[in-house]
Amino acid sequence: MVRFKHRYLLCEVVSDDPRCRLTLEDRVLGTLVRDTIARVHGTFGAAACSIGFAVRYLNAYTGIVLLRCRKEFYRLVWSALPFITSLENKGHRYPCFLNTLHVGGTIRTCQKFLIQYNRRQLLILLQNCTDEGEREAIQKSVTKNCLLEEESAGEELSDSGGEETAEPME
């Protein structure tokens, strides 16, 4: 059928500074990505990518960003993401970079990937954590995830469960 097809880029904002993620806002990030595309791909790139561009999902705790762009120009957007070097908010500049995790055609596929990714991240956190209290919290959420996985596709529950436990690690 005739419709506009999009590509959803699932990215993670990685930074040394823990305050960087908390200052994330969807409008700020959107303008930052648009300016970067204009710098890297010129007027043509800026015009082509900004038609269907939107920041669909933003999680300040884990730094997960979901960007939407048109299918014909998603490569222009994707190639401009490595050129983002710093996030500027309220006069503070934090060096960071965007790590692209997944490119999907729909939000649902990106969500599925995100759930699996969060589960794997929990296990990695469990290995690396040092504090006993945190270790217990992570173990609890891991078992909760496994139970939920066996029960049904309770996607939203496990997603939020994964994010809550990631917070004390920051």
Added chain:
Amino acid sequence: MASLRFRVTPWSLGELRAVASHPLSMSRFRGRGRGAKRKHPGVSPGRKLRGSSTSWWILAVSKSPGGVRLVRRRAAFLTQGRCDQHWKKMPAPATTYERIVYKNPSEYHYMKVRLEFQDGGVGLTAAQFKQLLISALKDLFGEVDAALPLDVLTYEEKTLSAILRICSSGLVKLWSSLTLLGSYKGKNCAFRVIQVSPFLLALSGNSRELVLN
């Protein structure tokens, strides 16, 4: 026999035999139902027609509205002996030639361009000219395409004309950015593209500049 009309069609032998073996095509009596599968008395495929001077072979019997038609083929093309004689008359090719086709296109494209200012009298060095080209590319296509391998092969300061070389994938981008370049340091200017070719030798002569007599 006299009521039968003949028609020759260039069918292959296998097709004709397939048609002939089909029960419907054998039926002479139309409208009598599908059960009428009577063969023609005396007419069946693979049988020679009697009473004709040339050897006609009935290869198939096909059904048609006007009546039953027979599809036939001259035996001369089928028999081995006559075929050999036919082929011997054609002369064999004297030389065999080999045609080599290169599929890889030229890596570079060459453009002959001229810069025109609205009010004349502006001089540009070669470095400034190249800087102008790169800034035009950067304006339209960004930093990534401003880094395309672009070379100014020749430059004449008097006429402001140059020969540029660009890789083939970047030709469209360069040409479109030259088209959209409007001004240099506040003065209106335009690029005139005189000639574009994947071969440098083609730029040496131009039939438009040919002076007759």
